[in-house]
Amino acid sequence: MPELPEVEVSRRGLLPHLTGKTIVEAKVRAPRLRRDIPANLGRLLPGLRVAAIERRGKYLLFDCENGVLLLHLGMSGSLRLVAPGTAAGKHDHFDLVFAESVLRLRDPRRFGLLDWIDGDLAAALASHPLLTVLGIEPLEPEFDGDWLYRATRGRRAPVKQVLMDSHVVVGVGNIYAAESLFRAGISPLLPAERLSRPRCRKLAEAVKETLREAIAVGGSSVRDYVHSDGGMGGFQLSCAVYGREGEACRACGGTIRSVRLGGRASCYCPHCQR
DNA sequence: CGTTACCCCTGGAGGC
DNA sequence: TGCCTCCAGGGGTAAC
Numbered sequence: 001m002p003e004l005p006e007v008e009v010s011r012r013g014l015l016p017h018l019t020g021k022t023i024v025e026a027k028v029r030a031p032r033l034r035r036d037i038p039a040n041l042g043r044l045l046p047g048l049r050v051a052a053i054e055r056r057g058k059y060l061l062f063d064c065e066n067g068v069l070l071l072h073l074g075m076s077g078s079l080r081l082v083a084p085g086t087a088a089g090k091h092d093h094f095d096l097v098f099a100e101s102v103l104r105l106r107d108p109r110r111f112g113l114l115d116w117i118d119g120d121l122a123a124a125l126a127s128h129p130l131l132t133v134l135g136i137e138p139l140e141p142e143f144d145g146d147w148l149y150r151a152t153r154g155r156r157a158p159v160k161q162v163l164m165d166s167h168v169v170v171g172v173g174n175i176y177a178a179e180s181l182f183r184a185g186i187s188p189l190l191p192a193e194r195l196s197r198p199r200c201r202k203l204a205e206a207v208k209e210t211l212r213e214a215i216a217v218g219g220s221s222v223r224d225y226v227h228s229d230g231g232m233g234g235f236q237l238s239c240a241v242y243g244r245e246g247e248a249c250r251a252c253g254g255t256i257r258s259v260r261l262g263g264r265a266s267c268y269c270p271h272c273q274r
Numbered sequence: 275c276g277t278t279a280c281c282c283c284t285g286g287a288g289g290c
Numbered sequence: 291t292g293c294c295t296c297c298a299g300g301g302g303t304a305a306c
Contacts, residue, residue, distance in 0.1 A: 003299050003300090072301090074300055075300050076283090076299085109285085174300085224298095
């Protein structure tokens with residue numbers, strides 16, 4: 001579900017409510033996620049202060065000064081701020097209780113993940129096995145056409161799959177890979193190593209623009225994702241290709257097609273993308 | 275090493 | 291109404 005824009009929108013929504021606040025209680029109500037929620041969170045977290053909330057790829061990191069709470073929303077996870085005492089639903093796995101509000105994690109498909117990392121934020125980023133393997137942040141200046149050109153040499157896999165590989169670039173999932181490729185006029189099927197340098201430049205720019213626009217409109221709400229206040233994102237309304245198989249391309253009027261790449265539906269316009 | 279197939283899980287949609 | 295199949299913002303692992 002949530003790709004980089006949705007995670008970033010969640011982060012920004014939580015910042016003003018949780019920064020500097022002290023955790024009163026941590027309730028593990030349904031521990032089974034991709035990996036069991038550590039049972040000791042209930043003992044560990046109360047009394048700690050949330051100094052900052054950071055993001056790395058699709059992970060959120062709650063910096064609690066002497067440790068970091070690591071969170072991934074998987075396919076169907078969402079975070080909401082609710083009033084204390086609000087009844088929990090079937091798929092509400094975890095509550096972080098503060099004096100004025102409760103941060104509630106919901107995740108029906110249970111592909112999400114919650115972990116505790118001892119030490120400060122920098123140490124966590126440099127040491128946690130799920131974080132050290134992550135690729136470049138696409139919104140950082142270092143991610144550009146030249147970087148992408150180098151990263152795609154020797155890779156014969158379809159460019160969409162390389163773009164979605166978090167060991168290469170983080171945060172770009174199925175929606176934003178499809179939309180970025182449309183914006184750049186590149187077929188998702190094209191072997192990555194066959195991209196010229198100018199086309200890599202165009203694609204890197206397209207990725208940045210697509211992600212920035214999505215963040216600006218609050219991300220995409222297609223199934224489970226909601227903002228921390230329960231509101232919906234607006235990006236899905238402006239998708240050019242994602243979820244539009246069989247519909248008319250808004251640029252050329254041709255028909256949007258879908259192919260399967262790495263098990264994922266990949267929508268594109270065969271006329272506009274080559 | 276790079277690539278692919280498969281698995282984790284629940285729920286909604288559509289066919290019959 | 292029910293049952294069955296397929297599909298979904300992710301990602302880790304095993305095997306070639």
